[in-house]
Amino acid sequence: MxxxxxxxxxxxxxxxxxxxxxxxxxxxxxxxxxxxxxxxxxxxxxxxxxxxxAPGFIDMHAHLREPGQEAKEDFASGTRAAAAGGFTTVCTMPNTRPAVDDAVLVNGLIRRAELERLVNVKIIGAVTKGQEGKELAEVGDMLQAGAVALSDDGRHVANAKILRTGFEYAGMFGGLIISHAEEASLVEDGFMHEGAVSAMLGLKGRPAVAEDIAVGRDVMLAEYTGGRLHVAHVSTAGAVELIRRAKARGVKVTAEATPHHLTLTDEAVIGYDPATKVNPPLRSQEHVDALVAGLKDGTVDCIATDHAPHAFEEKDVEFRYAPSGFTGLETAVGVVLTGLYHSGKLTLPEVIEKLAAAPARVLGLEAGSLKAGAxxxxxxxxxxxxxxxxxxxxxxxxxxxxxxxxxxxxxxxxxxxxxxxxxxxxxxxx
Ligand SMILES: [Zn+2]
The missing domain is CATH 2.30.40.10 (Urease, subunit C, domain 1)
Structure with missing residues (x-):
């Protein structure tokens, strides 16, 4: 033994x-x-x-880039980064090439993960075919094949009828839909949070209200259908308040926040460093404060990284042209302990709850606890x-x-x- x-x-x-x-x-x-x-x-x-x-940390939002974008990351490199950062389980988003939108792809990735992984990998399938927002993907088949949730992450499901149907189908399997909540018409061509800093820098903004509108609509559809909604990378005070009120009236909604949205403001963008470009964008201090308050009172359930690796040469360009997102698996724990624990905002048990127990509960995983037999x-x-x-x-x-x-x-x-x-x-x- x-x-x-x-x-x-x-x-x-x-x-x-x-x-x-x-x-x-x-x-x-x-x-x-x-x-x-x-x-x-x-x-x-x-x-x-x-x-x-502590129980092993679970990152319910990462981009491991398989299949099709292995120059950015693959299961081997991504799970080594997860191990280095203290994560024992990582969930990979389906905005790949092709998008993970059917059971064959889900099955294939589960098998790939068994061969390549250093930590546990869970697969998230798309809500719509090709993540194009036009036609519902094979939601039930993917959930039955072992997908832990469904998401068009990277894009908001703009068509309310499709998302309604998604909640209804996923609901038959107890499935969870993770929303990247940004109203597209308000964020097109925007590079950063819309506010005093964007005005000063002369960069077109992505207003907070774009997230508020999207979260509001998604919460209403979850409430109407009885579906389970998880809001990815919440970043606005308005979204936190909408989720708080929805939870209070019994809507099946959960939420996550990233280490960067919890600890950085849009002032990080001064200097035009492409490494600060991310969707949703880094917000102003009032939003950061509301987000931390939401994390503290349980409105925001989990901390997730939104680990989004890009090739160096893609990101090493002028701010406007750089892709959004950056890596997070290897900095998340240090950033959270520094910015939330050592600053006195969260206790250690609260930090560990947000990184282990809560994501396990949201995803229905047998993980996130040191129970005997686990x-x-x-x-x-x-x-x-x-x-x-x-x-x-x-x-x-x-x-x-x-x-x-x-x-x-x-x-x-x-x-x-x-x-x-x-x-x-x-x-x-x-
Ligand atoms: Zn996203």
């Missing part, structure tokens, strides 16, 4: 309301015992004193470790990040998937 004991760490498992110092015993890839002083005779021992032992997916954190972001050391192919050169406090120091170390002391194993 393969035994591993994580010795003397602060065990935080929000799903079981555990926060105590003790040992964790892993046997044959499964959590066997949590807490107390465990006899480590015959076991591999990991000294976790001074560290935090697969031993574990993230070990050193909240006090100080480090500097250096994209040259990233495992992802995408080297673009708005956090380049930033000094952060806190990081994952070990990642365990199925009882096996996939990252230790910052080095990916395997």
């Amino acid at each position: 393969l035994k591993l004991v994580l010795k003397g760490g602060r065990i935080i498992d929000p799903a079981q309301k555990i926060d105590k110092v003790g040992d964790v015993l892993i046997e044959d890839g499964v959590i066997a015992k949590v807490g107390g002083d465990i006899d480590a005779a015959g076991a591999e021992v990991f000294d976790a004193r001074g560290l935090v032992v 697969a031993a997916d574990v993230t070990v954190l050193d909240p006090a470790a100080e480090w500097t972001v250096d994209s040259a050391k990233f495992y992802t192919r995408g080297k673009c990040t708005p956090f380049e050169g930033k000094r952060l406090k806190g990081r994952a120091v070990a990642t365990i998937v199925g009882g096996r170390f996939v990252m230790k002391d910052g080095e990916v194993c395997g």
Whole structure:
């Protein structure tokens, strides 16, 4: 029997309301015992004193770029980046070439992931064929094939009738629809958040109301159909308030926010660094404050990275011409611990809830907790470790990040998937 004991760490498992110092015993890839002083005779021992032992983090929003855009990323490079960043499960979005819009593609990717993955990979299918917004994709077939959710991420499903039908079909399988909520007519040609900074920089803006309108309509359709809606990368105060009110009246809506929207403002764009260009755009401080308040009170359930790698030469152009998005898997934990925990906005159990228990609950995954008998997916954190972001050391192919050169406090120091170390002391194993 393969035994591993994580010795003397602060065990935080929000799903079981555990926060105590003790040992964790892993046997044959499964959590066997949590807490107390465990006899480590015959076991591999990991000294976790001074560290935090948490359920493995789940990123429910990443772009691993398979199939078709392997120059940007693939399952091998993307899951190494996930392991390096402390994630044990990563969900990949379907805006690929071709878009993942049928069961054959979902099946193929599940098999690819089994061969190539270093961490668990879950597949998200498209809502519409080719993500073109014109015709519903094979929603039921994809869910039955193992897709964990459906999304046209990158675009909003503009046609309300199609989204209504999507909720109805997905609902038959208990399926979740993840919305990239931006009203297209208001954001076309916009490069950044519309406000004082965009006016100063002379860049056309993407107004916050574009997100508010899209979230409002999607919430109404979820309410009308009884469907399950998850709002991706919420970034506006208005959207947070719409989701808060919808939850209060029982609409099946959940939401995520990204580390960058929670910690950066549109002032990061001053200097026209293409690494700060993202959709939805970095917003002004009032929106950031509302987003953090929403995260704190549970309106925003999860933190997700929206890891979006691009080839260096694509992003290394004038701001207007650069594609939107940047990598996030290897900076997320450090950014969140620095910007939300060390600043006193969230407690460590709250951070871990948002990164592990909540995404597992939203997606219906058997994960996100250190329950005895669960697969031993574990993230070990050193909240006090100080480090500097250096994209040259990233495992992802995408080297673009708005956090380049930033000094952060806190990081994952070990990642365990199925009882096996996939990252230790910052080095990916395997
Ligand atoms: Zn998106």
